[in-house]
Amino acid sequence: MTLRLGTFESVIGLEVHAELLTASKIFCGCSAAFGAPPNQHTCPVCLGMPGMLPVLNRRVVEFAVRAGLATHSQIAPVSRWARKNYFYPDLCKGYQISQFELPICEGGHVDIVVDGVAQRVRLTRIHMEEDTGKNIHDARGNASLVDFNRSGVPLLEIVSEPDMTWPAEAVAYLRTLRSTLQYLQICDGNMEEGSFRCDANVSVRPKGTTTLGTKVEIKNMNSFRNVERAIAFELERHVRVLEDGGALVQETRLWDPDREETRPMRSKESAHDYRYFPDPDLPPLVVSDAFVDEIRRTLPELPEARRGRFVGALGLPDYDADVLTARRDVADYFEAVVATHANAKAASNWVMGDILRLVRERKLDDAPAITDWPVAAAHLGELIALIDEDAISGKIAKTVFEEMVTSGEAPRAIVARLGLTQVSDEGPIIAAIDEVLAAN
Amino acid sequence: MKISVEQIRHVALLARLALTPAEEEELTTNLGQILQHMDKLNQLDTSGVEPTAHIVAVDTPWREDVVTNAPDTDALLANAPARDDDLFLVPKIID
Amino acid sequence: MSTDLTIATAAERLRRGDLTAVDLTQAALDRIAATDDAIHAFLTVTPDEALAAARAADAAFANGTAAGPLTGIPIAVKDVIATAGIRTTAGSKILADFVPAYDATVTRRLKDAGAVIVGKVNCDEFAMGSSNENSAYGVTRNPWDLDRVPGGSSGGSAAAVAAGQALASLGTDTGGSIRLPASYTGIVGMKPTYGRVSRFGVVAYASSLDQVGPMTRDVTDCALVLSILAGHDPRDSTSVNRPVGDYAAAVAGGVAGARGLRIALPREYFGEGMQPAVEQAVRTAATTFRDAGATVHDASLPHTEHAVGTYYILATAEASSNLARYDGIRYGLRAPTDGGLLDLYRRTRAAGFGPEVKRRIMLGTYVLSSGYYDAYYLKAQKVRTLIRRDFEQVFAGADVIMTPVAPTTAFRIGEKTADPLQMYLSDVFMISINLAGLPSIVLPCGVDENGMPIGLQIVGPPFGEEIVLRAARSFEAATTWHHLRPPDLAERKPPQ
Numbered sequence A: 001m002t003l004r005l006g007t008f009e010s011v012i013g014l015e016v017h018a019e020l021l022t023a024s025k026i027f028c029g030c031s032a033a034f035g036a037p038p039n040q041h042t043c044p045v046c047l048g049m050p051g052m053l054p055v056l057n058r059r060v061v062e063f064a065v066r067a068g069l070a071t072h073s074q075i076a077p078v079s080r081w082a083r084k085n086y087f088y089p090d091l092c093k094g095y096q097i098s099q100f101e102l103p104i105c106e107g108g109h110v111d112i113v114v115d116g117v118a119q120r121v122r123l124t125r126i127h128m129e130e131d132t133g134k135n136i137h138d139a140r141g142n143a144s145l146v147d148f149n150r151s152g153v154p155l156l157e158i159v160s161e162p163d164m165t166w167p168a169e170a171v172a173y174l175r176t177l178r179s180t181l182q183y184l185q186i187c188d189g190n191m192e193e194g195s196f197r198c199d200a201n202v203s204v205r206p207k208g209t210t211t212l213g214t215k216v217e218i219k220n221m222n223s224f225r226n227v228e229r230a231i232a233f234e235l236e237r238h239v240r241v242l243e244d245g246g247a248l249v250q251e252t253r254l255w256d257p258d259r260e261e262t263r264p265m266r267s268k269e270s271a272h273d274y275r276y277f278p279d280p281d282l283p284p285l286v287v288s289d290a291f292v293d294e295i296r297r298t299l300p301e302l303p304e305a306r307r308g309r310f311v312g313a314l315g316l317p318d319y320d321a322d323v324l325t326a327r328r329d330v331a332d333y334f335e336a337v338v339a340t341h342a343n344a345k346a347a348s349n350w351v352m353g354d355i356l357r358l359v360r361e362r363k364l365d366d367a368p369a370i371t372d373w374p375v376a377a378a379h380l381g382e383l384i385a386l387i388d389e390d391a392i393s394g395k396i397a398k399t400v401f402e403e404m405v406t407s408g409e410a411p412r413a414i415v416a417r418l419g420l421t422q423v424s425d426e427g428p429i430i431a432a433i434d435e436v437l438a439a440n
Numbered sequence B: 001m002k003i004s005v006e007q008i009r010h011v012a013l014l015a016r017l018a019l020t021p022a023e024e025e026e027l028t029t030n031l032g033q034i035l036q037h038m039d040k041l042n043q044l045d046t047s048g049v050e051p052t053a054h055i056v057a058v059d060t061p062w063r064e065d066v067v068t069n070a071p072d073t074d075a076l077l078a079n080a081p082a083r084d085d086d087l088f089l090v091p092k093i094i095d
Numbered sequence C: 001m002s003t004d005l006t007i008a009t010a011a012e013r014l015r016r017g018d019l020t021a022v023d024l025t026q027a028a029l030d031r032i033a034a035t036d037d038a039i040h041a042f043l044t045v046t047p048d049e050a051l052a053a054a055r056a057a058d059a060a061f062a063n064g065t066a067a068g069p070l071t072g073i074p075i076a077v078k079d080v081i082a083t084a085g086i087r088t089t090a091g092s093k094i095l096a097d098f099v100p101a102y103d104a105t106v107t108r109r110l111k112d113a114g115a116v117i118v119g120k121v122n123c124d125e126f127a128m129g130s131s132n133e134n135s136a137y138g139v140t141r142n143p144w145d146l147d148r149v150p151g152g153s154s155g156g157s158a159a160a161v162a163a164g165q166a167l168a169s170l171g172t173d174t175g176g177s178i179r180l181p182a183s184y185t186g187i188v189g190m191k192p193t194y195g196r197v198s199r200f201g202v203v204a205y206a207s208s209l210d211q212v213g214p215m216t217r218d219v220t221d222c223a224l225v226l227s228i229l230a231g232h233d234p235r236d237s238t239s240v241n242r243p244v245g246d247y248a249a250a251v252a253g254g255v256a257g258a259r260g261l262r263i264a265l266p267r268e269y270f271g272e273g274m275q276p277a278v279e280q281a282v283r284t285a286a287t288t289f290r291d292a293g294a295t296v297h298d299a300s301l302p303h304t305e306h307a308v309g310t311y312y313i314l315a316t317a318e319a320s321s322n323l324a325r326y327d328g329i330r331y332g333l334r335a336p337t338d339g340g341l342l343d344l345y346r347r348t349r350a351a352g353f354g355p356e357v358k359r360r361i362m363l364g365t366y367v368l369s370s371g372y373y374d375a376y377y378l379k380a381q382k383v384r385t386l387i388r389r390d391f392e393q394v395f396a397g398a399d400v401i402m403t404p405v406a407p408t409t410a411f412r413i414g415e416k417t418a419d420p421l422q423m424y425l426s427d428v429f430m431i432s433i434n435l436a437g438l439p440s441i442v443l444p445c446g447v448d449e450n451g452m453p454i455g456l457q458i459v460g461p462p463f464g465e466e467i468v469l470r471a472a473r474s475f476e477a478a479t480t481w482h483h484l485r486p487p488d489l490a491e492r493k494p495p496q
């Protein structure tokens, strides 16, 4: 995608809201699971009824610390809860419990690779907050409906510095961040269901200057493709307005994926004043060194490290390592194949080829973690072993693989049952004849 | 500090309160007087003083990540001023 | 039969079997029926639930399973405290029809202790007020003089106990709301240390200041009810997890409890504008303590004059946020609207809230708003630190602090409504104690020239409930003020 920015350069910062994979909500004992019938996962606390009080879910803090450590952030020994005050039907108390002055994580970074070039995106902060309910529009002529199942589901808000210039960098950052959260098993990363949401802050300025131009926030981008298009559209719009001698307004705009354009949001009053103040219902959050150390100790290997190991120790090409480590479950599967039979490049080819093709066809990658693989990793390892032993040819292997997918049988059993063993020299034949003769 | 009618109107919008002109006028006077009393706090030197948000020091309380609430949707919607089955009904929201 | 009993006496008679819980409860209900037209303490009377609880209590006595110390005792609950299945209005039109599906923790604790809840009592709307004149359901009248206020915001709780409609009640205290009505109606009321009693299920006014506490006929009953209410609640994150003191033991010593007690009298709490009878009563109380073996010395709480300003910044800021949930969406009043969402919010809140609540929401919204936060809210949080330090310094050389409750006795209905600032200033002797989070008891120490009760306030260090109760009981044992009762109400009708 080429951008026409003329004499301007662009500045992009991203705000991600990631729903956490906890069993219960952040401040009450309701289920945080997605997809229940309306208002089934609610209680007086997450409906904001009179006199109800929040009690923090420990796992939310654990997950926030995991994300902080994985992004090289500083973990605050004391952080604070704040109320963000505004009115909206999906906001049950008239305020959102969030963090403001003292967030749990500050000053981390995410390393990304764009067109083979390594770049670093700094993080301003990561903080914990509660999700809102969901307004359902257009259900009927002049009414909307509100479902509070999502009210109180824990979120991490991850705010980047305005360190990105091109839409492709924004997408690379989001992909890397999402994969990191998936590796940490704290977020399923599903953008369509809204468990990984992104808002972009974009502005342009004349090349060579340093003051930021008028900033516009873009919302409603629920796929990587939309993020890329929406940012590109908005940057070009800024340049057009400025080149025509116009002025930009600081505002929030919604991406309309059908019309491929952004438009100003009508509902929220122009002058936001969230009146943040410390939440008197929640004492400051104290996180001990021991708590953080325990999480550090049990942190899984992260994509960067794993990619490095796949290239260095297993000798895979960069491209293979990128594809295989993009999802933790895929990388785990690949390693299980290699554990059965040590031929990494062959395993990589099979996984990137037939396995991922079937995964996509069967939409298995919609799940947060793939569990019912088309064939068992041990079986795939065995299949590669049969090829390496010259017991079967690469062509026969394709037939065996198809049979493995349909029957679930182990490849050696299939080869025996169908009599597919290839004859590459006379040795085996002589041995077979000897066997027959001996038996008689 | 004095407060103007315009400020009163702005604050009333933030607080989502429809005020009559008489209420606006009364609040302008009342709040002005009360704020004037509050301005006396500025006589105090509070440099280096830590703000108190929580008067009693409590250990961070938290609970384990366990689902403890069973669905009770009907009882929870019993006080709803308007509903459509198990959803709360509100005037049309415009994005 | 009379409901003019203490809990201790009634409980003893119930245990002995010469009184049944049903009879006692019926007597309370009869008393309410006979006197509440005049007093208007109750917003909701719950005879069916009360008599059912009383029958259960009698059954428990009969088969020897009555373990709860409040078994069969009629108690009234302030209408900001949630009661499952019973309308809970917070004295506001916006919650006129709100029936919670849940009990507040304090309600649950009362029920678990066997108490019989006879109904929900009136209060200033959302507990915002000092006179009960801010209730959306009409003012409660002072049983001692029906032309006078009972104090607020727990005015219904105080009047019900003073008038013998219940043996005890629950109030809440954010800036004096238990103590002022206790003082104005000649009963005992206690605000515990912040965090000692759960706030779960208590409609929030100012969350960093609110506490629930007992309102009773005497100090011994106060200790008993407090021992039921106090304790850690995992559902309130500001509730403190530390052992509850032995409050019964604290009051067991009688007059002797005063021996060796070091009492501080803060000089900022006496001065111009004070009704002479009030100052006289408190000075006399000091003499009573000295005679009983305590030492009394002058002390200073230099930031007292800033307490009202600090309180009204912090309390209204929190209130503006706490009351945002009353938006007409999920429960409560929804005003008719032909416009959109914004119109629904503005009209609902305009119709549902009374003038004082609107004033405090406006004030609180203003002090938190962009450009004013540092000048007001942050400044007030810092002054709160200074006020807390004042008390720490005094408690370095004193066991308790003794003060008047208010500059005057109960004022006439309508006397102060025109000037909100003057009304706020009348809470000056109580507000600092909420800001510092301290335990404080109020008990009767005299009457003025009109026969209106005067209260004495005794304040302790954080979690010093036992020493506060011990001091209060020693004074009570040395005096007879707690035996005074308002004139008979049965024949009186509300003034027209």
Ligand SMILES: [Mg+2]
Residues within 6 Å of the ligand: A017, A129, A157
């Ligand atoms: Mg957020």
Ligand SMILES: [Zn+2]
Residues within 6 Å of the ligand: A025, A028, A029, A030, A041, A042, A043, A044, A045, A046, A047, A152, B069
């Ligand atoms: Zn819930």
